[in-house]
Amino acid sequence: MGKNQPQNKKREALNIPAGRRVTSYDVARLAGVSQSAVSRCFKPGGSASAKTREKVLAAAKELGWQPNALARGLITQRSNIVAVLISGNVNLYYPEVLFALTHRLSEEKLRVMLFTVDSEDDVDPVLDQISQFQVDAVISASHMRREHAERFEETNTPLVFFNRYFEDRSSDVILCDPEPQTRQLVKRLSDQGHSRFAVVSGPATNMVSRTRLRGVRAAVEAEGGTIITEAPGDFTYESGAAALHRLMECTERPTAIVCANDMMAMGLIDEARTVFRLRVPEDLSVTGFDGIATARLASYDLTTIRQPIGRMCDAAVAVLREQLDRPERTYEKRVFEGLLIDGATIGPVPDVY
Amino acid sequence: MGKNQPQNKKREALNIPAGRRVTSYDVARLAGVSQSAVSRCFKPGGSASAKTREKVLAAAKELGWQPNALARGLITQRSNIVAVLISGNVNLYYPEVLFALTHRLSEEKLRVMLFTVDSEDDVDPVLDQISQFQVDAVISASHMRREHAERFEETNTPLVFFNRYFEDRSSDVILCDPEPQTRQLVKRLSDQGHSRFAVVSGPATNMVSRTRLRGVRAAVEAEGGTIITEAPGDFTYESGAAALHRLMECTERPTAIVCANDMMAMGLIDEARTVFRLRVPEDLSVTGFDGIATARLASYDLTTIRQPIGRMCDAAVAVLREQLDRPERTYEKRVFEGLLIDGATIGPVPDVY
DNA sequence: TTGTACGCGTTATCAA
DNA sequence: TTGATAACGCGTACAA
Numbered sequence: 001m002g003k004n005q006p007q008n009k010k011r012e013a014l015n016i017p018a019g020r021r022v023t024s025y026d027v028a029r030l031a032g033v034s035q036s037a038v039s040r041c042f043k044p045g046g047s048a049s050a051k052t053r054e055k056v057l058a059a060a061k062e063l064g065w066q067p068n069a070l071a072r073g074l075i076t077q078r079s080n081i082v083a084v085l086i087s088g089n090v091n092l093y094y095p096e097v098l099f100a101l102t103h104r105l106s107e108e109k110l111r112v113m114l115f116t117v118d119s120e121d122d123v124d125p126v127l128d129q130i131s132q133f134q135v136d137a138v139i140s141a142s143h144m145r146r147e148h149a150e151r152f153e154e155t156n157t158p159l160v161f162f163n164r165y166f167e168d169r170s171s172d173v174i175l176c177d178p179e180p181q182t183r184q185l186v187k188r189l190s191d192q193g194h195s196r197f198a199v200v201s202g203p204a205t206n207m208v209s210r211t212r213l214r215g216v217r218a219a220v221e222a223e224g225g226t227i228i229t230e231a232p233g234d235f236t237y238e239s240g241a242a243a244l245h246r247l248m249e250c251t252e253r254p255t256a257i258v259c260a261n262d263m264m265a266m267g268l269i270d271e272a273r274t275v276f277r278l279r280v281p282e283d284l285s286v287t288g289f290d291g292i293a294t295a296r297l298a299s300y301d302l303t304t305i306r307q308p309i310g311r312m313c314d315a316a317v318a319v320l321r322e323q324l325d326r327p328e329r330t331y332e333k334r335v336f337e338g339l340l341i342d343g344a345t346i347g348p349v350p351d352v353y
Numbered sequence: 354m355g356k357n358q359p360q361n362k363k364r365e366a367l368n369i370p371a372g373r374r375v376t377s378y379d380v381a382r383l384a385g386v387s388q389s390a391v392s393r394c395f396k397p398g399g400s401a402s403a404k405t406r407e408k409v410l411a412a413a414k415e416l417g418w419q420p421n422a423l424a425r426g427l428i429t430q431r432s433n434i435v436a437v438l439i440s441g442n443v444n445l446y447y448p449e450v451l452f453a454l455t456h457r458l459s460e461e462k463l464r465v466m467l468f469t470v471d472s473e474d475d476v477d478p479v480l481d482q483i484s485q486f487q488v489d490a491v492i493s494a495s496h497m498r499r500e501h502a503e504r505f506e507e508t509n510t511p512l513v514f515f516n517r518y519f520e521d522r523s524s525d526v527i528l529c530d531p532e533p534q535t536r537q538l539v540k541r542l543s544d545q546g547h548s549r550f551a552v553v554s555g556p557a558t559n560m561v562s563r564t565r566l567r568g569v570r571a572a573v574e575a576e577g578g579t580i581i582t583e584a585p586g587d588f589t590y591e592s593g594a595a596a597l598h599r600l601m602e603c604t605e606r607p608t609a610i611v612c613a614n615d616m617m618a619m620g621l622i623d624e625a626r627t628v629f630r631l632r633v634p635e636d637l638s639v640t641g642f643d644g645i646a647t648a649r650l651a652s653y654d655l656t657t658i659r660q661p662i663g664r665m666c667d668a669a670v671a672v673l674r675e676q677l678d679r680p681e682r683t684y685e686k687r688v689f690e691g692l693l694i695d696g697a698t699i700g701p702v703p704d705v706y
Numbered sequence: 707t708t709g710t711a712c713g714c715g716t717t718a719t720c721a722a
Numbered sequence: 723t724t725g726a727t728a729a730c731g732c733g734t735a736c737a738a
Contacts, residue, residue, distance in 0.1 A: 034725045069485040070426045071716035074730045088452045095448035099441045114465040132422040270651035298623035299652035424731035427714045
């Protein structure tokens with residue numbers, strides 16, 4: 001075998017030097033038509049007689065030619081590339097979103113250029129890349145400051161936020177607001193006798209975390225319960241485990257712990273079981289947010305509020321498509337409710353209390 | 354706010370119509386130099402006097418200009434895009450590889466175009482996209498038939514296989530062969546009194562699964578044990594759970610079950626604990642392959658063999674870089690050993706047997 | 707070091 | 723429907 005130049009007979013017949021790429025001109029020569037005819041045959045709705053089209057398609061297949069997307073993008077001002085910004089960290093929520101988005105985008109003939117953003121410092125170089133590659137649009141499910149978002153405004157690049165946005169800046173947003181389900185969840189806990197709650201939050205600056213917390217506080221108050229303490233976490237499994245230690249030091253212990261995402265809930269549960277020898281839910285009720293696949297595994301069977309990721313990704317792509325097709329559109333915010341997942345991590349308040 | 358054209362004063366001063374993109378010509382005009390001077394200032398090693406460079410960079414910054422990667426790719430025949438083909442299914446091994454690869458590639462100034470491939474039928478359209486976008490190279494961690502791989506040969510697109518390859522076709526390959534650790538693992542089980550093994554395999558056509566199985570069979574034989582039965586799985590959590598049911602029907606039950614990946618091991622363990630009320634490892638020893646993050650969570654603490662994903666991704670990118678810089682290189686296969694992870698899912702063979 | 711001129715491979719325009 | 727020709731925005735010989 002080895003790495004030789006392709007030995008295509010047709011190439012030789014057309015005198016295409018090895019190493020040079022096959023172009024639409026070559027296809028045109030082989031088909032006996034003009035180059036522009038070839039181009040039209042590959043354009044949806046391009047006018048060409050059945051006979052021409054047949055010849056061209058045959059020739060293209062023969063030579064293994066496909067239109068060069070770079071050249072096409074240069075002239076059409078459309079790269080058909082969408083940048084997806086996502087956190088590369090260990091929260092298993094992100095891969096689920098990423099794969100769902102990729103799937104939906106490919107149905108729209110859009111390609112995903114992937115960027116992982118783990119801190120706000122990562123954003124600037126990523127924005128440079130995005131602008132260099134002339135991406136048609138950006139979906140951001142990661143950190144971003146206002147001034148970053150404004151750079152897209154300047155280049156008229158549609159930007160769709162996924163589960164985050166700026167209160168004081170309009171933009172396209174896909175959101176899950178699980179407030180109704182949060183009330184439902186807290187009510188369920190309250191009905192089971194819980195009144196002393198604790199909360200494990202995400203980063204203080206994180207909007208998702210803040211929204212969830214606000215919902216939990218309101219729901220607990222509505223039920224007449226008390227949030228004894230709020231322990232800070234950072235959405236990681238480890239921070240959930242660490243938070244439990246702080247909660248266990250409270251003189252008056254909580255009987256139900258609401259975590260701002262599933263990863264922390266899982267960490268907290270594992271710590272409760274292995275280190276503190278607490279049974280969940282017999283001794284302690286724990287809940288999460290997100291509804292990631294891992295939290296559904298039988299070892300956790302977490303009671304949580306699922307984000308409808310599939311629908312949200314559908315929406316993100318639909319909004320994006322709309323922005324691409326009608327650039328004068330106004331902004332839109334689509335808010336989805338969550339879905340309460342009935343797991344096995346909450347139960348009646350223990351007698352001992 | 355709203356979606357107005359950018360109101361850049363400099364744009365107006367240069368008479369750049371709204372809607373037209375800023376080009377290197379605009380930068381050149383503003384800097385008072387030629388377009389090629391601008392180009393050179395953005396080329397590493399391009400010759401330009403300090404003064405020129407200063408003016409150009411200032412002008413570029415003023416206009417928010419960045420070189421157009423599409424146009425650059427067209428002329429240089431280098432898109433700086435790498436296609437990553439990965440399975441979009443629920444095996445949590447893939448996101449880990451994907452994020453690690455993305456990280457490494459970005460250090461090489463290469464962008465990731467992501468393609469999810471869940472069955473061999475998905476491959477053809479993906480290959481079309483890949484060839485259209487003139488990607489510089491392809492990393493494949495998903496299904497692919499030989500004829501697919503050959504298409505890359507034809508276009509001289511470097512292809513690096515990640516944990517799979519064709520026996521009868523040379524190519525660049527990054528591989529984890531955990532054979533030594535498999536022996537180690539089986540020996541450890543054997544030392545703890547196990548002699549009746551069961552295996553839960555992956556898809557019969559899957560190379561990774563076949564290799565792992567071969568290793569397990571050899572190791573068990575070497576230790577004088579017996580593989581009582583092999584249950585087929587498909588690398589998913591659910592198939593691991595299902596496999597246990599088949600294994601429990603054996604008249605002579607296995608005491609140690611080796612699963613071909615972590616996801617199945619986790620499914621099997623959960624099923625054992627919740628449905629069959631078996632304790633792991635007291636009643637049953639279970640092991641996996643991969644060493645994914647989820648398997649390390651305290652609820653599982655799986656005994657498994659980790660793939661050195663970080664090193665493997667480093668290697669994949671290094672091999673790819675080599676292919677890009679020296680196209681006449683020959684193929685290379687880099688094989689990494691695994692790392693035995695001492696979890697808590699294996700133990701002495703139970704007395705009752 | 708600098709500028710001129712050309713070409714990368716396509717789509718868009720327009721006259722035929 | 724078809725073909726000639728002009729962009730798209732850049733990198734790069736080559737001459738100055």
